[in-house]
Amino acid sequence: MRVIRHLLDVPSTDPDGQRRARLLNILLLGVTVVTLSALLATAVVGMTGLEEWEQIAPLSRGIQAAFVGILTIFAINRFWSGWLASSLFLLLLTAVFAFTDTPQQVVDGRALFLFAIPIMMASVLLRPWASFVMATLVSLVIAVIALSIDFVPPAPTMLGFFTIALVAWLSARSLERALKDLRVLNQDLDRRVVARTRELAETLSKTQAILEGIADGVIVFDNDAQAILANPAIAGLLGWPTDEIVGCDVETLIGDNVSSNDRDVLIDLLRSGEMASPAGVKFEWGDKTLSVSAATVSLNTGEIIGIVAVFRDFTREAEIDRMKSSFMSTASHELRTPLNAILGYTDMLQEGVCGPISERQRGTLERIAVNTDRLLGLVSNLLDQAQIEAGMLMLNVAPFSLADLIGDVVSMVDVLARAKGLDLTSHIADDVPTTLFGDRQRLHQILINLVGNAVKFTEEGSVSIRAYRADAERWALKVADTGCGISLEAQEYVFDPFRRADESLTREHTGTGLGLSIVKQLVDLMEGEITLESEVGRGSTFTVVLPMVPPAWSKLRAASP
């Protein structure tokens, strides 16, 4: 194969020259075949004695000479000049045609048409205008032959030859033009492709550089939730090499590494690219806490092609948050203890444990108690306030089951309720959806507080928890008890973060832990409402109304195109 290719190779680098030389090779091949067949025929004829050897001897010699000629032309074409080879070929052809038949036939008969062949070939083997040269040469040869046998040179035929030459010239020219245009076009295209590829490579490497440089982890998921891109930073955060991350789908990536609470929220975020709250989702990963935010990636047409998720190491912030909380509870405890001691001793004095006291002494002691109580309240609320603010960092809005939540709270309070002989009931109305959106942990705090208080302040009767649909956009929780109730004056300040106790009132027993002020603040945070109905001696009912769709969620939805 290679040998043949080597043989057929042409020295010219010009595409037109190459084409012509190749064409010549093809023609030579054709002629060779014909010649070979003729040789075979003569050999057969000679061997079988069909004709006299002397008759066919010149023919066979002629054929042998033709062979030599073909080989020579081939060699010239291959190793020297296509021009020369083609010219020789055409001349040879013309010569051969001039002697194929009797001179009469050549100039006036059936052999005349043969001369059209080299005229047409000239256009494609040499140059388009070479057909005219060939036509001239052929005409000359015919004229000479004609004159040699006293014939009139066939002028119309010669004119015909020139016409053929014209046609050949036109076709060859337009062909070569077309080919040239194509070549130019090709080159132009090639150039453009090269330039564009270079541009693309530059942009790509810039983008790549940016992605590699960012400190935050980036994963891009396609519409089937498969990771198609991951940068080095995420490899560091997750502790897996980049090529293991790419190709995984969301569930595989998260696997069992994330606690079940966070898992569903996280998967939902990574699959949809929709953020429930601007703060994103926080989750534990090994010994780190990570925070992730996501967004959809869309083209100019609006078509969504994937989701990009940005991960950040939140461990430090989470640690600070925990430290703050733990500092808060310690400080809280430390500050409250001496105040409680003061109240205790004051109480003792008032009760006459240390001896009888006068009315004036009693009154003064009462003032000490009221102010200490007030201080206690301020301290408690200041610290609770700070705690809420600290806790806000870890707010996670997600779908949750209301039935589960209420169930949890009930089981926590049930023991105490039963010990006191109270009837603790809960009920969820049918028109409340089974899954609601919100921060489950915070709602739990609210509920445990309200229900815990209800049980604490009720000595007999019942505590009931009701959940129902307030209207199309809101749902409500109602905690009602048959306890001691809250006076109208107290109702005024029961939610206040900084209670301004009426100075003439006696100190009331209060529990600590998270107060109603916290409950109100949490409800406000969720853009809900809390109201109280109470009558001293009859009981209290706290009603919390919350939006079905947390505001952060709806704001985000409205903002996205």
Next chain:
Amino acid sequence: MSNPIALIVEDDYDLSNIFAEALQAAGFESEIIRTGDKAAARLASVTPDVVVLDLHLPGIAGTDILDRIRADSRLAEARVIVVTADACMAETLREEADLVLVKPISFSQLRDLSARLK
């Protein structure tokens, strides 16, 4: 008949005094113990009628003492008043406590409640 005995297990100086006074005013003989280890030891030798137990103790945890009291048949009659600052803890406590009070406890409240337990 001698007065019923109350054991106050509380590490804070002032609070333990107040609790002791309260139980005293309710008619008990109060004894103050300030650590969990001492409480465990004392419970082995005395049979109190009421134990006022603070959960936040140095040494053995308050909940351990509670478990021990309930496990001991000799102390089956003892009433335990658990005192704690943690409201959530209070609400999750098992039925082993007869009464769970959340700090701050008022003197008079403790006195009246414990009087009922006599």
